[in-house]
Amino acid sequence: MDKTQEFVNHIRNAYQPKGDYIHLGAAMLNGETFADAAVKIPLKTMNRHGLIAGATGTGKSKTLQILAENLSQKGVPVLLMDVKGDLSGIAKPSSGEEFLHERHKKIGFPFEVSKSPVEFLTISEQDGVRLRATVSEFGPILLSRILDVTPTQEGILAIIFKYCDDHQLPLLDLKDLKKMLQYVTNEGRETIENEYGRISSASTGAILRKIVALEQQGAERFFGERSFEVTDLTRKDENGHGYVNIMRLTDIQGKPKLFSTFMLSLLAEIYTTFPEEGDSDKPKLVLFIDEAHLIFKEASGALRDQIESIVKLIRSKGVGIYFVTQNPTDVPAEVLGQLGLKIQHALRAFTAKDRKAIKLSAENYPISEYYDTKNQLTSLGIGEALVSALDEKGRPSALAATMLRAPMSRMDVLTNTELEELILQSKLRPKYNEEIDRESAYELLNKKIEEAEAKEAREKSTAEALEREKASSKTARKTTSKTQGAVIKVLTSATFIRGVMGVLNKLLK
Structure with a gap:
């Protein structure tokens, strides 16, 4: 058996799942593609997480699109983090250019066109189904991780949440939390300290400043009602195809804190809400996080630990999570160690730093007798990638340089008109885009403070009235006393005169 046939058999044995699968493409060796060496990813292992990495322009977004649309056709709902705004085309079928058919002839199966059911979501000013979460749902621990507070400040947040629970003060948005911080520092300080312990005004001030910094990245639009129900991410259409939920994030690239906050909230809510699945034939939901370095950029150690x-x-x-980024080193090593599927597009060696990164990336892949991994990483073309997956028993499969299939859907973005039409057709939009601002901690505390001020004003007014009455009474007593003195003087004088006159009368007689 020659080396080529040996290679083909090697790949076929490694990528022949017995259950359902995604046909990713065909293996390559020395620049030649072998149609009978298909690379098939078991659907059963798609919840084991993954990585799609590679330099700009090597085809990462199209690989994401391939996986997402194939998962959708298999009945698996998907959530895409669309940071660059180039994934909306999955909602329309491909125009089927000739070069796509030619590519598939090399891979060994015909090219088909298709589209996926799509829902557009947003946490920013862009249009779409609005995702929100309340401050109460975050809780003091998760909120502390996001704000990166000290242990003392975390304790104060815990007291605030406890006080709000005990006194039926809903914490819905950031203005509720800010109002509580102001309340525990000023009007309610004595009451709260008597019941829960001493609270430092310096600490509450520090927390307040961190909340303001989070607001500057647009977080006030994310916190509030109506809270998004993560089970709505698992919908299927009438054909049994899973919805591809596209999160529009093109305007938050410069807001890594908001992106981290949203992702942590979403993952925590999914983990809390979804039941244990065990080993099933396919995932319940798959998340693709494009520009994944934004999650970890500027994230505190505590926040990073929570995500990990x-x-x-x-x-x-x-639930499977797939990180899409330029270099595998953008993702923490602790997370990389949890990934089952790795699709590595070409890396470019322009600097010494690049060459070092390529060497580190090569070490993340299984040793192969057919490839010099480090050199292979720099010689891959557009739409080609090194693939390392897990078989159905969770064992690492052989490394395969792969010519990837083409997306069945449009590789270009939707027009503004097409996008608006799809957003208006959304069944979730009426449910989540209604503005709700019910009575919560902010309004209740303001009412409480107003009532306290009104009571204080009434008490002050009563006290002043009593003082005036007392002063008036004192003045009246003084006036009476003076009058009585004058009368007494007059009477005394008249008595004295009458006495003198009486004596004189007697003498005259």
Whole structure:
């Protein structure tokens, strides 16, 4: 058996799942594509997380699109984080250019056109189904991780949440939380300290400044009602195809804190809400996080630890997470170690730093007798990638340089008119885009403060009235006393005169 046939058999044995699968493409060796060496990813292992990496322009977004649309056709709902705004085309079928058919002839199966059911979501000013969460749903621990507070400040947040629970003060948005911080520092300080312990005004001031910084990145639009129900991400259409939920994030690239906040909230809510799935034939939901470095950029150690913990645990809920980024080193090593599927597009070696990164990336892949991984990483063309997956028993499969299939949907973005039409057709939009601002901690505390001020004003007015009455009474007594003195003087004088006159009368007689 020659080396080529040996390679083909090697790949076929490694990528022949017995259950359902996604046909990713065909393996390559020395620049030649072998149609009978198909690379098929078991659907069963798609909840084991993954990585799509590569330099700009090597085809990462199209690989994401391929996986998302194939998962949708298999009945698996998908959530895409569309940071660059180039994934909306999945809602329309491909125009089927000739070069796509030619590519598929090399891969060994015909090119088909298709579209996926799509829902457009937003946490910013862009149009779409609005995703929100209340401050109460975050809780003091998660909120502390996001704000990166000290242990003392975390304790104060815990007291605030406890006080609000005990006194039926809903914490819905950031203005509620800010009002509570002001209240515990001023009007309600004595009451709260008597019941829960001493609170430092310096600490509440520090927390307040961190909340303001979060607001500057647009977080006030994210916190509030109506809270998004994560089960709405798992919808299917009338054909049994999973919805592809596209989160529009093109305007938050410069707001990594908001992106981290949203992602942590979403992952925590999914983990809390979804039941344990065990080993199922396919995932319940798959998330693709484009520009994944934004999650970890400027994230505190505590926040990073929280994300890493959820990534490790959420697999048992039937949820897969796929990070899409330029270099694998953008993702923490602790997270990389949890990934089952790795699709590595070409890397470019322009600097010494690049060459070092390529060497590190090569070490993340299984050793192969057919490839010099480090050199292979720099010689891959557009739409080609090194693939390393798990088989149905969770074992790492052989490394395969792969010519990837083409997306069945449009590779270009939707026009503004097409986008608006799809957004208006959304069944979730009426449910979540209604503005709700019910009575919560902000309004209740303002009412409480107003009532306290009104009571204080009434008490002050009563006290002043009593003082005036007392002063008036004192003045009246003084006037009476003076009058009585004058009368007494007059009477005394008259008595004296009458006495003198009486004596004189007697003498005259």
